[in-house]
Amino acid sequence: MKFDTPATNNPIDQLKVVGKPTNRIDGPLKTTGTAPYAYERHDVVPNQAYGYVVGSAIAKGKIDSIDLKEAKAAPGVLAVVTAASAEMLGKGDFNTAKLLGGPEIQHYHQAIALVVAESFEQARAAAALVRVQYTRAKGNFDLATSLDGAVKPPAVFGTEPDSRFGDFDAAFASAPVKLDARYTTPDHSHAMMEPHASIASWDGDRLTLWTSNQMIAWSAGDVAKTLGIAKDKVRLVSPYIGGGFGGKLFVRSDAILAALGAKAAGRPVKVALPRPLMINNTTHRPATIQRIRLGATTDGKLTAIGHESWSGDLKGGGPETAVGQTRLLYAAPNRMTAMRLAVLDLPEGNAMRAPGEAPGLMALEIAIDEMAEKLGMDPVAFRVLNDTQVDPEKPERPFSQRRLNECLSIGAEKFGWKDRNPKPGLARDGRWLVGTGVAAAFRNNINEKSAARVRLDRNGLVIVETDMTDIGTGSYTIIAQTAAEMLGVPLTQVEVRLGDSLFPVSAGSGGQWGANSSTAGVYAACAQLRTAIVEKLGLDPADAVFEKGRVRLGGKSVALAKAAGGGEIVAEDLMEYGDLAQRFQQSTFGAHFVEAAVDAATGEIRIRRMLAVCAAGRILNPKAARSQVIGAMTMGAGAALMEELAVDKRFGFFVNHDLAGYEVPVHADIPSQEVIFLDEVDPTTSPMKAKGVGELGICGVAAAVANAVYHATGIRVRNYPVTLDKLLDKLPDVA
Amino acid sequence: MAIPEEFPISRRGLLAGGAVSVAAVSAAGSPDARAAVEKAPSRPPTARVAFHVNNTAHELELDTRTTLLDALREHLRLTGTKKGCDHGQCGACTVIVDGRRINSCLSLAVMHDGDKITTIEGLGLPGNLHPMQQAFVEHDGYQCGYCTPGQICSAVAVLEEIKAGIPSHVTADLSDPPSVTRPELRERMSGNICRCGAYSNIVDAIVDVAGVKA
Structure with a gap:
């Protein structure tokens, strides 16, 4: 049809x-x-052996030698796979780095070996006996010092890296009210609860993988391509997936190594990535440095919008498309956006929930808050005033539906926004400084x-x-x-x-x-x-x-x-x-409202209230859709307040590579959350008249939190996450 | 930046780069580990352990390194208990042992001889759900489902802990028995991470089961 x-x-x-x-x-x-999740399929095939992955201890360079003698002699060991023992391996279309490294090493914890044994305990113990000699090469690990060498990347899924409309430079130069600010977002990890896991079983030349994967057809193709076999010889089975958030869009080393291990051992093999390996072995959301310039008339009409973003990835990788939403979100006759990409030798950057918009709105929606303050305008009213019903770069092209202003006004009403004192740092509740923040949510619909x-x-x-x-x-x-x-x-x-x-x-x-x-x-x-x-x-x-x-x-x-x-x-x-998606700009919209409290003495930040109002076409199941939104709000709260992969810039790896070091929100961080869906249908998207909500929910949340912290304290933090050390020296004196 | 062949050892460098050293050691093997291997027997030591899981007696001969989590998942094939991190950081492996919730990944199976263990399968199965399981379904207190068994085991045990008068970090007055409030539940449930972010719904589900206005 x-x-x-x-x-x-x-x-x-x-x-x-x-x-x-x-x-x-x-x-x-x-x-x-x-x-049943992937690693648990005792039911599908008998005689499963256990594989344990060895990751590279260097970020860049080469393996001089691997001594497998002790590992192979260890109790229960059935086989050891390395790049040297595997047949020529290809690389999937969706992977940037190879899934089994060696002799060249492309990133820290790149898989370099799999030890297969009768039991998990034996495989793990033997994996620690694999002796590797490396020659470390000089790598580039610091985005901030790599901006000069960053280049214009090729288009990503048809999105050009640069856009220009009107005359941004002249309009910005002559604007009576201006903002020119720099924002940073750190590297983020998906940190889904179920580690990447696969069971591989060969029947002659046919491979079955019970795995945990979001995109079955893409990944069956990439497994075939990597292993050099025909796609119709590969079957992927993935009925339950313990979270993905983009981290399981692609084939990862667990699947390829399970297949190679099963071939080497002559029996089915199961492999789960150990949690401490996951963050550097798999993909992450790349850090960004963003510059936003806004120009407006004194009555609050935006005349110039400029958004530039720098990010890094391995050679052959792509940019974090953090400027995408800025081409569509607010009206202004003069506009420019640009993305630049640096080569970094950190683990592979790739999609994480709302790639582009999530970090892009983290910056843009603080900038909008700052601009509203410069203009002496309410941040809700400022956004409403600068709404557009057409694609600002192609004014002949309307949005199929665009009810952002209703999201903002309904949310403001429901949240009690009008009671807010526009001056920051004045509301006090005992030892807590209390503030509220708002941000727009925006994410395109894709069919x-x-x-x-x-x-x-x-x-x-x-x-x-x-x-x-x-x-x-x-x-x-x-x-x-x-x-x-x-x-x-x-x-x-x-x-x-x-x-x-x-x-x-x-x-x-x-x-x-x-x-x-x-x-x-x-x-x-x-x-x-x-x-x-x-x-x-x-x-x-x-x-x-x-x-x-x-x-x-x-x-x-x-x-x-x-x-x-x-x-x-x-x-x-x-x-x-x-061509309906070309004739109409199909997007989803929302408004996030957050109340935050900051301890006046310690700078501890607590989120007290969260409300999202969403306009996303027909909501197919309001219960499940609401859960998507509150979950995304929770991940956005993490991005606002705690999530940051710390980069070791000398040795090139993410230091906090487990769930103790990489902090994500827990129960105590999240209050009762409210979600309102506007009643709408979008007949241009499909016979279902629906759009997506799963990513809309994370878009803008972090900025709403950051804006609430600003409103509570009067301290503007432009470098995420907003942690207490960035507030402490600017908090009011403790009596 | 010059790349040293060996790690420079200074106090500052050692502190800042500690994780590098640890990671490198785990890949290359420390001299101590090497010595241990040379003396290792050809078969790993095993031990016999007997315990009750969901009211069924089990006796297992296990590699002594086997965690309670892997004994359940790999040996008894009770895969409802999940492995999220294997390091006691996420709570997905929570089970109830002699009435108290524990992270089964942080506990060796052989430490549980004679214990009574309840896993998610022991609380209820499809068609015969425990009230907490039913409440999670009604309140959509889960999404991907991977942390869910741990959340539910924790939630059941949390209500028992409050009933038993065990205080938490947020209990304001230690001389009064704690009550079922949202702050109490959030504090006590914070060892169970849900990356899908179902927290708000999970707390609603627990409040529902507790039958209180909180």
Whole structure:
């Protein structure tokens, strides 16, 4: 099915099942620990051995020698794999660095060996006996000192590194009110709870990997390419994923080493990345240095917006696209953005939840707060005044829907914004300085092609199969809701099977495109199935009504089970897209409001209240969508207050590479959170009329927190995270 | 910057670069570890351990290095208990041992001879959920589901701890019995990380089960 004209009425609009805050259908499995994750598949293949990964102890250079004698002689050891023993390995399209290093080393903790043994304990002990001699090479590890050598990178997914509109330089120079400020965001780690893990099993030349991966088709292709085998010889199975956030978009060393280990040992092998290896072995969100220049008239109209961002990555990598939202978020007749990329020899930078917008808005939405203050304007009113309903760089191109101003005004009302004293540092609650902050949230909607197969069996059960993944987002549930709505059956009569490369290729989970795209694919397959059912009954599909487990046409009504009485009816289809996303700018919007308290003596920062108001098209399941947003708000709170990979600039690695050193929010950091979804549908996105919310929720949160801390204390911190050491010397004297 | 062939050893450098040294040692092996290996027997020492898991008696002959977590997951194939970090940093492996919650990754299996262990599977299974499991479903107190068994085991034990009068860091008056409040729950649950960020819903679920207005 091709979606190339805006949706009109369709069966989804009945909203008997879709749009309801249904409990997740995978809830009973997840809450009882019976949902099977990759490393736990004792059920799929017998005789599994254990692999343990050895990571490089240098960041750049080469391996002179590896002595495996002791490791191989250790109790229980079955095989040891190194780059020298593996056959020629390729590199996946989505990887920057090789997944098995040697002799060249590209980054610290790059995998260099896998030790396979009968037990986990034996593999781990033997891995410590692998003796490696290295020659360390000079590396470049410091973004701040690399700006001069940073270059203009190639376009990323069609996004050019630079943009210009009007005459920014002249407009900024002549603007009566100006801001020119520099902001920094540090490297972040996904730190998902389930480590990357895979079980590999060979059957002749066919490989099956039970793994933890967000993008099944991409990754099956990259496994094949890396191992030099045909894609149709690789099967990936990933029904449950213990968090990804972008860190499992791609194949990582656990999968490749499990495959190589299984080949070497002649039996199935399972590998999980040890937690202390994960942060330097896998990808991270790259640090940025950003310069923002804003010019405005004295009555608060922006006349010039300039946003530049510098980031680093390994050679061949890409930039953190932190200026993307600035091209679309606020009106101004004169604009410029630019991204520059430095080569750094740190671990590979790549996508983490809302890549680009998350760090970009961390900077931009502080800058907007600063500018509002310079203008003597309320920061909500300043944002509302500078709204645009068209793409500012292509004014002939409207937004499909844009209700940012409503998000801001409804949020302000709900949060009690009008009671706020605009002057910072004045509100006091005992020893706490109290402040409130606001920020806009913005993230583009993306549609990706997505296919599904739907079966109606003899019992009237509807079975959906697609290689879509559920990384905690609620895919199982919204796909079941979609199929139930389309075929007029209760949710209990739908079974959803996900995450298997044997199933039709879906959009996968990334870029907040999963919900709308994958359900649209299921919509297309269900539309085919409706036709097939009606044709089987010898009826005209145009007027058929599917409800209460029956198909009804004129005076005739047949139970679905009966329609499939002669044998299962199967339909498969793919949803693909025309040019609506080019004709309309499809984006999602929100407003974050935060109340923070800062201890006047110690500088300790506590978040007291958080509210998000979101406009993101039809909300397919308000319960699961709300969870996506509060989770993203929590990750945004982490980015605001604690998350920072500390770089050892001499030896080139992230020092705090585990969950003790890399701090993420815990229960005590997060208050009760509120989320409001505006009631809207966007007929330009798909027949589902939905958009994504999973990344929108993190966009702008950190700036809202930073702005609240500023309002509480009068201290402006432009270098994230906002930690107490950056406040201490500027706090009021303790009496 | 010149790259030294060997790590320069100064007090300042040693302190600042401590993690480098540790990481390098783990990859290359320290002289002590090497000496230990030369003396190592060809088979690792094992020990017999007997305990009850979810009211079922088990007797296992285990490599003495086996953690309680791996005994559950790899030997008894009770994979509901999760390995998130294996270092006591995340709480995903929380189980209840003789009524108290522990990080099963920080405990060797052989230390639990005679113990009564309750895992997530022992609280309830699909079709017969424990009230806390049901409350997590109703309040959407999970997303990816990986920290969830640990959160639920912790939550069940937390309510028992409060009932038993055990104070926490945020208990204002140590002479009064602690009560079920959101600050108390947040403090006590802070050893269980949820990277999906379901905290607000998890606390709602626990409050619901406790049957209090908090």
